[in-house]
Amino acid sequence: MNSYPIDILNQYCPSRQVLDLLGDKWTLLTLNAIGRGINRHNALLREIGGISQKMLSQTLRELERNGIVTRHVYPVVPPRVEYEMTPLGASLNEPVMALGKWAQENYALVQQAREKYDLESANPN
Amino acid sequence: MNSYPIDILNQYCPSRQVLDLLGDKWTLLTLNAIGRGINRHNALLREIGGISQKMLSQTLRELERNGIVTRHVYPVVPPRVEYEMTPLGASLNEPVMALGKWAQENYALVQQAREKYDLESANPN
Numbered sequence: 001m002n003s004y005p006i007d008i009l010n011q012y013c014p015s016r017q018v019l020d021l022l023g024d025k026w027t028l029l030t031l032n033a034i035g036r037g038i039n040r041h042n043a044l045l046r047e048i049g050g051i052s053q054k055m056l057s058q059t060l061r062e063l064e065r066n067g068i069v070t071r072h073v074y075p076v077v078p079p080r081v082e083y084e085m086t087p088l089g090a091s092l093n094e095p096v097m098a099l100g101k102w103a104q105e106n107y108a109l110v111q112q113a114r115e116k117y118d119l120e121s122a123n124p125n
Numbered sequence: 126m127n128s129y130p131i132d133i134l135n136q137y138c139p140s141r142q143v144l145d146l147l148g149d150k151w152t153l154l155t156l157n158a159i160g161r162g163i164n165r166h167n168a169l170l171r172e173i174g175g176i177s178q179k180m181l182s183q184t185l186r187e188l189e190r191n192g193i194v195t196r197h198v199y200p201v202v203p204p205r206v207e208y209e210m211t212p213l214g215a216s217l218n219e220p221v222m223a224l225g226k227w228a229q230e231n232y233a234l235v236q237q238a239r240e241k242y243d244l245e246s247a248n249p250n
Contacts, residue, residue: 006229006232007229008154008157008225008228008229009154009157009158009172009173009174010174011174011175012174013174013232014232014233014236015228015229015232016174016175016228017232017235018227018228018231018232018235019150019153019154019224019225019228020150021235022153022224022227022228023148023149023150023151023152023153023154024148024149024150025144025145025148025149026148027148028144028147028148029133029134029144029148032133032134033134047134048134049134049135049136049137049138049141050136050141064242065238065239065242065243066235066238066239066242067234067235067237067238067239067241067242068235068238086238088231088234088235088238091227091231092227092231094223095220095223095224095227096224098219098220098223099144099147099220099221099224100133100144102143102147102216102217102220103133103140103141103143103144103147104131104132104133104140106143106213106216106217107131107138107139107140107142107143108139109192109213110142110143110146110191110192110193110213111139112192113190113191113192113193113211113213114190114191114192116192117189117190117191117192118190
């Protein structure tokens, strides 16, 4: 029984742990890639620019542990490892893809704002 | 001119920087709080459980720098500092709130999956 409302802003609320998992760039990028149908471990490593083997494995393991993706190992030589969303993970697809889409559609406005801010900070008044 | 498609998975794409900004738990929590109408600096510090003064200031400065929030200082004693979404920031509200909502609605399923995984890891076969 919870005697407090479920709220991510409350650091002791179990939903905060979930937000902490999602509020991570490699998690969001990995989910975005799997959401696009990039399923093989090797393809994820190649397509997610800048991710290390270790960071990818760690991110995928946390996603599997938290019920968001499943891992399949195909007994071929060399072994083929594929990931897919669980039904729970699939329900996360929409907000995750929406965040990525927002970044892709608005990066130029963000860049403009940043340049303006940095210019004004360098030249106050 | 871009000679490559805009894609957050490309580490050299300017949209990746935006995703890096958003893929941060304190950024998501701060945006979630402002999206709920928590606008004063002091109220944000109180309502976002676990955030430090320094982390809040740093997060808000980055959001201001990137054109997502604006900062208003009211010349009262003591000075009152308030934040609000820019129109650009307002367009980010929906995916950010959706992620928070997902965490709040699905934390129990995530927790179950995690407990099952940890139990199986501790007792293989």
